[in-house]
Each structure stands twice: as structure tokens, then as C-alpha cells.
Amino acid sequence: MFLFVCTLGFSQESAKSSMDIDGFKLYPNPVTQGKVFIETTHNSPKKILVFDVLGTKVLETTILGKELNLSELDKGVYILRVFEQNKVATRKLIVK
Numbered sequence: 001m002f003l004f005v006c007t008l009g010f011s012q013e014s015a016k017s018s019m020d021i022d023g024f025k026l027y028p029n030p031v032t033q034g035k036v037f038i039e040t041t042h043n044s045p046k047k048i049l050v051f052d053v054l055g056t057k058v059l060e061t062t063i064l065g066k067e068l069n070l071s072e073l074d075k076g077v078y079i080l081r082v083f084e085q086n087k088v089a090t091r092k093l094i095v096k
Contacts (some may be wrong), residue, residue, distance in 0.1 A: 021082060021089045030094035034071030038063070040084055047083040050093065052076065070095060 024042030038046060046070060050059035058073060073095050080093040 003072070014050055021084050021087045024074075024082070024089045025079070026091050026093070030038070030096045031070055032096050034069065036068050036070055036093070037066045037069055038082060042085060044084050049083075051079040051081070051083040 026038040078093040
């Protein structure tokens with residue numbers, strides 16, 4: 001039982017350390033023109049992963065600015081994961 005409590009406490013700590021990216025903004029969502037813009041406080045290079053609803057990675061790229069081209073994706077619901085300076089943001093993304 002003690003080991004379980006320690007493990008639980010550890011996972012809560014790690015969840016706090018991987019907090020959302022400062023000033024994270026994603027727009028427009030739903031995506032209608034094949035482009036989405038991702039803004040953050042630092043606007044550093046961002047590694048982008050996009051997954052379909054089954055968890056299959058459908059896009060992996062790095063952007064230096066704010067614009068992400070999604071014109072290759074079919075219409076549907078996706079999970080967008082953004083990595084910037086050791087922080088992560090995960091959002092639902094809708095492509096129309």
C-alpha cells in the first residue's frame with residue numbers, strides 16, 4: 001500500500017511539471033481553410049504531433065513561426081500535441 005501511495009504522489013508531481021505552454025492559443029478551431037495558427041508567449045520552435053481518434057500519428061512536423069498547414073488532413077477530429085521548451089499542450093482539433 002505504501003508503494004502505491006508513493007507512485008501516485010510521483011505521477012501527480014510529474015503532471016504538474018509538464019504544465020501547459022505559457023500563453024498557448026490555437027485558432028481557428030474548427031479549421032476550415034487548411035491552416036491553423038499556434039501562438040505562445042515565447043513563440044519558440046514547436047514540435048507538432050497530430051493523431052487521429054484511434055491514436056494513429058498522422059502528422060509530425062516542426063514549425064518555427066505560428067502557422068501550421070493541415071491541408072493534407074481529411075475532415076474529422078484529431079488530437080494536437082505541441083511541444084515547446086520542455087512543456088506540452090494537448091488540444092482537440094477539428095478539421096472541416
